[in-house]
């Protein structure tokens with residue numbers, strides 16, 4: 001019997017890569033799909049932490065990342081030894097980690113969250129009288145502290161793509177528009193940008209906001225997230241003027257260099273069985289990393 005190969009592509013990959021995939025989604029949707037799909041091989045056109053999450057949730061499958069360089073600044077800015085020491089310095093806190101983290105990082109966490117469920121999970125922990133430390137995304141943590149009045153100690157890594165969105169550049173872009181204008185933003189963006197946003201949420205949340213937006217004449221919608229998802233937004237709402245938020249005056253050009261390593265050739269090679277196999281995680285590491293992910297999935301049911 002031939003081996004069943006399933007290709008997954010993140011919204012931040014280029015449109016022609018998304019067209020090669022069996023399923024397109026955000027990191028949580030793709031991980032859940034990876035868990036349920038009956039694939040022998042999963043080609044994950046995304047970044048390494050996503051492929052690792054897929055492997056942890058579906059250890060039977062062979063998982064292949066097309067390009068070795070597809071990392072994430074939230075992972076490379078986090079030294080796991082230092083993270084362990086930070087956690088040990090807060091023995092009475094629950095460690096909540098964003099899903100954009102390595103398998104080793106997840107294994108040092110009590111809960112994993114995504115940008116879709118982070119608000120509810122942290123609210124639940126506070127309602128339960130718990131104290132929380134949050135890693136690795138400093139911007140997301142600062143937003144939660146600001147929005148809900150928490151005092152969570154934060155790890156200090158950022159997404160190098162979202163961290164570049166800039167409030168002054170946005171003010172300038174807004175000032176030049178006399179018709180209706182909106183900003184929707186991913187919580188990996190800096191706090192001053194998030195404070196200005198009409199909606200803050202996950203990639204899927206922003207896509208849903210766009211889909212359900214009731215048109216006003218000549219409205220412009222700025223989106224503070226990676227360039228790739230604008231393709232999906234424009235497909236969903238060709239009637240709207242959708243722009244990426246500027247990172248400096250006049251420049252709407254922010255792209256994730258790691259996602260863009262998923263070229264046609266790299267994905268085709270991975271589909272043929274070449275690429276980076278996620279086969280280096282021990283059973284013990286995977287078990288430890290799976291527990292906080294399963295806790296999140298159980299909570300979000």
Ligand code: CIZ
Nearest residue numbers: 026027028100115159203
């Ligand atoms: O990598 C990212 O920045 C995001 C937002 C991933 C995801 O799908 O949530």
Ligand code: SF4
Nearest residue numbers: 072073159160161256
């Ligand atoms: Fe990491 Fe940012 Fe790229 Fe997402 S967009 S993979 S958080 S560097």
